[in-house]
Structures are given as structure tokens and as C-alpha cells.
Amino acid sequence: MIMLMYCSMATPAVAGAVALLWSAVPSLERNIEKTREIFEKSAEHQTSNLCNSPQPTPNNVYGYGTINVIKAYELAKSLGY
Numbered sequence: 001m002i003m004l005m006y007c008s009m010a011t012p013a014v015a016g017a018v019a020l021l022w023s024a025v026p027s028l029e030r031n032i033e034k035t036r037e038i039f040e041k042s043a044e045h046q047t048s049n050l051c052n053s054p055q056p057t058p059n060n061v062y063g064y065g066t067i068n069v070i071k072a073y074e075l076a077k078s079l080g081y
Contacts, residue, residue, distance in 0.1 A: 010063075014039075023078045025076045034081070040064045042071035 020052035053059035
């Protein structure tokens with residue numbers, strides 16, 4: 001049996017971004033829900049209708065877009081974290 005696994009190269013980038021954000025804003029550490037919300041709101045949105053994406057953003061090509069750690073940090077601080 002041959003198993004094919006597809007791994008996104010975004011995974012290590014997202015893990016690194018989370019580590020940076022949690023290092024800069026320790027009160028967010030292990031708060032997955034709020035961390036995700038902050039990254040989704042601060043992402044540089046990239047629209048696409050490719051790959052049967054039902055809406056422009058989030059979509060099946062770029063997800064919520066490109067991570068912007070500085071914007072995520074600024075948003076977290078503005079929210080009181």
C-alpha cells in the first residue's frame with residue numbers, strides 16, 4: 001500500500017509566527033482561539049476564486065491570506081493583551 005501525504009509548507013511558517021507572537025505577548029500563550037482570531041483579522045487578505053473557492057476570502061488557495069506578525073502584535077496590544 002502506498003500512502004501519499006500532502007503537507008503544507010505554511011505549517012512551519014504559521015508555527016513560527018505563533019511562537020513570535022506568544023513571545024512578544026505572553027498573555028496570549030496557549031490561548032489558541034484568541035491567537036487564531038488575531039491572525040485571521042490581521043492577515044493581508046488575498047482573494048481568489050480558484051480551486052472551487054466558494055467566496056473570495058477565506059478561500060481554498062490562500063486561506064485568510066498572508067500572515068503579518070507585526071499587525072498581529074499591534075492588534076493584540078490594542079485589544080489589551
